[in-house]
Amino acid sequence: MDLDAVRTFVAAADAGRFQEAAAELAVTQQAVSKRIAALERLLGVRLFTRTPRGAELTIDGQAFLPHASELLRVAERAVASVRSGSRPLRVDVIASRVAASGLMRGFHRAHPEVELDVVMLFDIEAAVAAVRSGAIDASFRAVAAPGRPLPADIASVRVVDEPLQLLTGPAHALAGARSVPLARLAEHRIWMPGVVPGTEWAAYYEDLAAEFGLTIEATGPNFGSDALLDTIADTPALATFMGEQTRLVWPAGHGLRRIPVTDPTPVYPHSLLWHRDNPHPALATLRAHLATAAPGRAAAGTSTWTPAWVLPR
The missing domain is CATH 1.10.10.10 (Winged helix-like DNA-binding domain superfamily/Winged helix DNA-binding domain)
Known part of the structure; x- marks a missing residue:
């Protein structure tokens, strides 16, 4: 009509x-x-x-x-x-419990006047395609260095280096440690069923395992974080990696331990991606907020590790 x-x-x-x-x-x-x-x-x-x-x-x-x-x-x-400025700012955070989701919750508390539409896409290819098409305004991803560049119309800035922690059950050999050197983890099995081949996080953990001789297993179906926590709590031989900012809740009887990893501390590099021509006014507000309020950086003087392909700070 x-x-x-x-x-x-x-x-x-x-x-x-x-x-x-x-x-x-x-x-x-x-x-x-x-x-x-x-x-x-x-x-x-x-x-x-x-x-x-x-x-x-x-x-x-x-x-x-x-x-x-x-x-x-x-x-x-x-x-x-x-219409830019009248619709919500659409941002991809990968998953609901990870650091990017926490960053957006902090942004919402600081700027309640900005309407948000938070989505969760699968991998960096899907995220970049959505940013380029205008389906989303921004995405949090681990971004490759100039040798593996983003499309020319996509801008990015590294906003958080999130330290990894070792998560163990109460009977694990390292459960009582206050921290654990990264090299020592070569003696232990790391189980991460959520690592999907071909994704940017799979590339991160593949390089981490190769450089430090770790055994990172992605075997078995991924039934989600609750099932992962149950298995880690009940299996003394298994541990897993978790980001420092990953929000976890488990039953009191699990007795899980979150142990800092050191010498060096592996950090997961979260970058914000956006289209260079995106006119949404709240996008600049988000970038300014992240420049001053992003948590999760390794302590000053701490030796850290990221893959060679990661976009430098």
Whole structure:
């Protein structure tokens, strides 16, 4: 249905005269008549009766008017939903419990006036495609160095280096340690069923395992974090890696331990990606917030490790 014709019909119904509707819409009276006639042909009914006093709605016109008005309101809402500055800022955080989700919660507390639409995409290829198409405004990802560059229209800035921790059950050999050197983990099995081949986080852990001789197993189905915590709590031979900012809750009886990894501390490099031409005003607000409020950096003087392909700070 032609929304211009619907808008003309509503204007004419409100004004009671085609001439006044034409003045309101900044068109000719002839244009108003043609639009109304086209709408009447489409609907198969007469909408107005001409009288000496102007144009009066027929019974069918009276029935159509509230629906026509609602059509225009829906159209306005549809436009507003995608207009930069009036729609929510759409940001990909990968998963609900990870550091990026925490960053966005902090941003929301600091800027409650900014409407947010938080999504969770699978890997960096999907995230970059969504940023380029405008489906999302920004994404948190581990970004490759210039040797493996992003598309030229995608900008990025490294915002958080999140230290990894070792998560063990109470009977694990390292459960009582206050910290553990990274090299010592070569003697232990690290189980990470959520690592999916071909993703950026899989590349990170593959390089970590290769450089320090670690055994990182991604075997078995991934039933989610609750099942992972159950298995780690009950299996003395297994441990897993968790980001320092990853939010975990487990039953008191699990007795799980989060142990800092040192010498060096492996850090996961979270970068913010966005399209260089994205005009959403809240995007600049988010970037400014992250520049000053991003948590999770390794302590000053701490020796850290990231893969060689990671975008430098």
